[in-house]
Amino acid sequence: MSKRDNDFYVLLGPDYAGKSTVLSALSTGSQWQLISVDENLLHPRHALLGTLRRHLVEDVLAAPPGTYSDQFAFAMLQCAVVHLHDRIQAAAPGAPLLVDSYYYKILAKCRLVGAGDHPIFTWWRTLPPPQHVVYLDVSPETAWRRSGFGVRLNPMEQRDAAAATGEPYADFASFQTALRAAMLDEIADVPVTVVHEQPGVTETVAAVRKVLQDSDVA
Numbered sequence: 001m002s003k004r005d006n007d008f009y010v011l012l013g014p015d016y017a018g019k020s021t022v023l024s025a026l027s028t029g030s031q032w033q034l035i036s037v038d039e040n041l042l043h044p045r046h047a048l049l050g051t052l053r054r055h056l057v058e059d060v061l062a063a064p065p066g067t068y069s070d071q072f073a074f075a076m077l078q079c080a081v082v083h084l085h086d087r088i089q090a091a092a093p094g095a096p097l098l099v100d101s102y103y104y105k106i107l108a109k110c111r112l113v114g115a116g117d118h119p120i121f122t123w124w125r126t127l128p129p130p131q132h133v134v135y136l137d138v139s140p141e142t143a144w145r146r147s148g149f150g151v152r153l154n155p156m157e158q159r160d161a162a163a164a165t166g167e168p169y170a171d172f173a174s175f176q177t178a179l180r181a182a183m184l185d186e187i188a189d190v191p192v193t194v195v196h197e198q199p200g201v202t203e204t205v206a207a208v209r210k211v212l213q214d215s216d217v218a
Helices: 019-026 044-060 070-090 104-112 119-124 140-146 168-186 201-213
Strands: 009-012 033-035 097-100 132-136 192-195
Touching (some): 104 119, 132 201
């Protein structure tokens, strides 16, 4: 193993669980190094990752069927996973790392669209597991409200058109429930602490901070 293998935590959760908000709060006055492909948390020299993510969502996934192959979309997702792994390995030793979702959420969503056992997914599962996962839970009802009652949803946060029933909230809730199950399945062999839904942002950040402060690497 390299010097960073297993020496990191992952913050995971369904869509609109508040991961970005928590990570933004931890980016100030915290000893934790944060690793993410969220545009607001990327270093300027890695801005390409944010551009790729936008084009994946806005151009590739939203394009009419047949415009881009599944293989093309997987290749773009691979860029995000490799970047997270590269940042973990390149991080300075000693400082605790908190990684946004790692490959778990991407892989769970690929499973939900019926992608099967693609060789890329097999490789993702060979990556070093984290020391611990902090799972930030939230109900589909809360997530739906945070999405502007569906207004802000992108194609990776809901059933695709072929699987949709025509009932937007029911489709969203079904997808999010299945996503939760798939993510928990992927982390079944990793220590997990679930942070249950909190009354507000302040309480959520405090609950995550407590898990991290109680950890072996804090």
